[in-house]
Amino acid sequence: MKRMLSIAIAGLFAGSAHSADLMQAYRDALDNDAQFASARAASEAGRERKAQGLSALLPQIGASAGTQYNDTSRDLPLPEISGRYNSNNWGVQLTQPIFRLQNWYQYREGELAATVAELQAQSARQDLILRVATAYFDQLNAAETLASIQAQKSANLQQLELAKKSFEVGTTTVTDVHEAQSRYDLTVAREAAAQADLIVKRQALQQVTGKDQGALAPLREGVRFEQPQPNDMSQWATTAAEGNLSAQQAQLAAEIADREVSSARSGHLPTADVVAKYGYNHSGSLGDILATEAKTTSGSIGVQINVPIFAGGYTQSKVREAVALREKARSDLEYARRSATLGAQQAFLGVSSGIAQVAGYEAALISSKSAVESNKLGYQVGVRINIDVLNAETQYYDTFRQLARARYDTAIAQLRLKSAAGTLSEDDLKTINALLDPAAAGRPIVVPATNPQPLVEPAKAEPAPAAKKTEAPAKPAKKK
Numbered sequence: 001m002k003r004m005l006s007i008a009i010a011g012l013f014a015g016s017a018h019s020a021d022l023m024q025a026y027r028d029a030l031d032n033d034a035q036f037a038s039a040r041a042a043s044e045a046g047r048e049r050k051a052q053g054l055s056a057l058l059p060q061i062g063a064s065a066g067t068q069y070n071d072t073s074r075d076l077p078l079p080e081i082s083g084r085y086n087s088n089n090w091g092v093q094l095t096q097p098i099f100r101l102q103n104w105y106q107y108r109e110g111e112l113a114a115t116v117a118e119l120q121a122q123s124a125r126q127d128l129i130l131r132v133a134t135a136y137f138d139q140l141n142a143a144e145t146l147a148s149i150q151a152q153k154s155a156n157l158q159q160l161e162l163a164k165k166s167f168e169v170g171t172t173t174v175t176d177v178h179e180a181q182s183r184y185d186l187t188v189a190r191e192a193a194a195q196a197d198l199i200v201k202r203q204a205l206q207q208v209t210g211k212d213q214g215a216l217a218p219l220r221e222g223v224r225f226e227q228p229q230p231n232d233m234s235q236w237a238t239t240a241a242e243g244n245l246s247a248q249q250a251q252l253a254a255e256i257a258d259r260e261v262s263s264a265r266s267g268h269l270p271t272a273d274v275v276a277k278y279g280y281n282h283s284g285s286l287g288d289i290l291a292t293e294a295k296t297t298s299g300s301i302g303v304q305i306n307v308p309i310f311a312g313g314y315t316q317s318k319v320r321e322a323v324a325l326r327e328k329a330r331s332d333l334e335y336a337r338r339s340a341t342l343g344a345q346q347a348f349l350g351v352s353s354g355i356a357q358v359a360g361y362e363a364a365l366i367s368s369k370s371a372v373e374s375n376k377l378g379y380q381v382g383v384r385i386n387i388d389v390l391n392a393e394t395q396y397y398d399t400f401r402q403l404a405r406a407r408y409d410t411a412i413a414q415l416r417l418k419s420a421a422g423t424l425s426e427d428d429l430k431t432i433n434a435l436l437d438p439a440a441a442g443r444p445i446v447v448p449a450t451n452p453q454p455l456v457e458p459a460k461a462e463p464a465p466a467a468k469k470t471e472a473p474a475k476p477a478k479k480k
Contacts, residue, residue: 033131093276094274096273098273100272105263129424134412140218145194153184158389160180161429180390221449225351243421260322276300281295368399
């Protein structure tokens, strides 16, 4: 299994002559991401709702034509009439709505639906930015995790070899060897899991961008993140309640629901249309007796009024349905605003706490490194035991991984904060991209060593010098 994972890792990096940054990955995703393409097509379809609503207010023109074969037989006292003939007709009709309140409400609904489609397109673009950034930084984090585990494995192996040598010369017990062996075996298992995770994360980025991105540009060494501006969580929450794209869509959906109620109620009202007709009709002759051939043309124009009286309860049912859907839309709007507010608050805290975590982990990494070196030195002089060194090393590499994760989470939180407020754009992605180091793409990830100098092999324990025997003084002889 380990060999297969190693081959897979090698295959991932083999042939990756090119490198990519965050903007390159985003541009590839714009062209190749299936989810974004689907949202873009749905948005284009939604824009047609406006034209569909307008069509109900414009003239409707239709034409018809027909022909029929007639076989007639009539029994009369005198004479008997029978015959066969063709009848042909065609006509054109124009209808211009004058008063159809329901059509007007539908037109207004179409305008709002087209606006919703535009917001959906913007939301899909923001979602794509977040998905690309998340997949990009997840792959970088997986690579750093693997590198730190491999460095920890090397350190554990060194400690294992030292424990074995110390046991051979008699300065430690076999327990130290077992503890070091256990930590080394555990790190080997974690390495296999980290290798598999790196493959998965790389494939996840490829799924979004549609192609292998090759070597990725990492964050610059010692990068610093700025606090959100304005640095006030309540202001971001207020902005998100109105500016969040999902909240805006919910607001428009509530307005559409209001017009839908009015449209349903207008089904009780009469309608008036201007109707203009023009037609032609031709009938053939009937036998030899009635040989007259009829040709007729006609035209008319007028106003047609329809008054609904009873439709089986359909109109009343549509009104009740529309009212219930309006209440649903209002509840959805309230939920969308609360979700946007919560999302902005979480993202703001993610940025603020992330900046603090990065600073804390950077300080903790230095302290952990010093702790490892101190424990190693103490182990050599005999004031520390093997498990102390192993625990210090574990803490050091865990801190390294937590620092890397905190950096990437902070970068993503900045984008999520802008998305929650509804202002996320490519410019924000360019700001994050400016924090990357393209020159470092493809370079091996270096985990700072905890002790660059080789450890001094413990001296062989020498037996303690034998104590000199002292003879007890002879007891005095008893007097008789």
